[in-house]
Amino acid sequence: MSNVAEIMQCEPVSFTGEETLEEAIRALRAADISCAPIVVDGRLTGMVSEVALLDVYFDPQLRTAPVSDVAAQECRVVEPMTPLGRAAHLFGLTGLDCLPVVVGDQFMGLLRRRDLLSYALQAPAERWEPLARLVGSDGPAA
Incomplete structure (x- = not known):
């Protein structure tokens, strides 16, 4: 089964924590x-x-205020080798839009829910069928 490393963003927009709320909003937008x-x-x-x-x-x-004042300090995370089915399950359980990808405490990248959905639409059926079995679906609709 495919894993997070295959579709994660390796250099996503990130903050140092010192940015103002307005700067963070502008960067996200x-x-x-x-x-x-x-x-x-x-x-x-x-x-x-x-x-x-x-x-x-x-x-x-x-x-x-600095953006670090409103940031969630405890985050759900995945590792690069996390199967995409597990990541899909976490997205479903938490309602999050993105999951940080870490190895230990080192930030490696970001997996967005939309990246996983794009992968599901573009991947050949044999690649998403294991994912579909894990999350209880027949796969992407035609």
């Missing part, structure tokens, strides 16, 4: 993404999402 990792010295330290930013952005006292 410019890249047309809904979440991004906070990476410090190669280590994943959190995730920031549009939902978290929207929740606090309209509070004038927080608008200039």
Whole structure:
């Protein structure tokens, strides 16, 4: 079965945690993404999402706060060798838009739900059938 390393983004938009909320929103919008990792010295330290930013952005006292203040510190993660079926299951369980890819505490990349859906649509049937069995589906619709 295919694994996360095959379709993850190796150099996604990321933050240091020092960016303002406005800078983070602008970066997410410019890249047309809904979440991004906070990476410090190669280590994943959190995730920031549009939902978290929207929740606090309209509070004038927080608008200039660093993005690290609203980032989720504890994140669901996957490893590069995680089977895509397991990643699909995590997306389904959590409702997340993206999963950081790590080895130990080192950030390696990002797997977005839309990357997995694009893969499912483009991959030959023999590649997504194991994924479909794992998540209880017949695969992508024609």
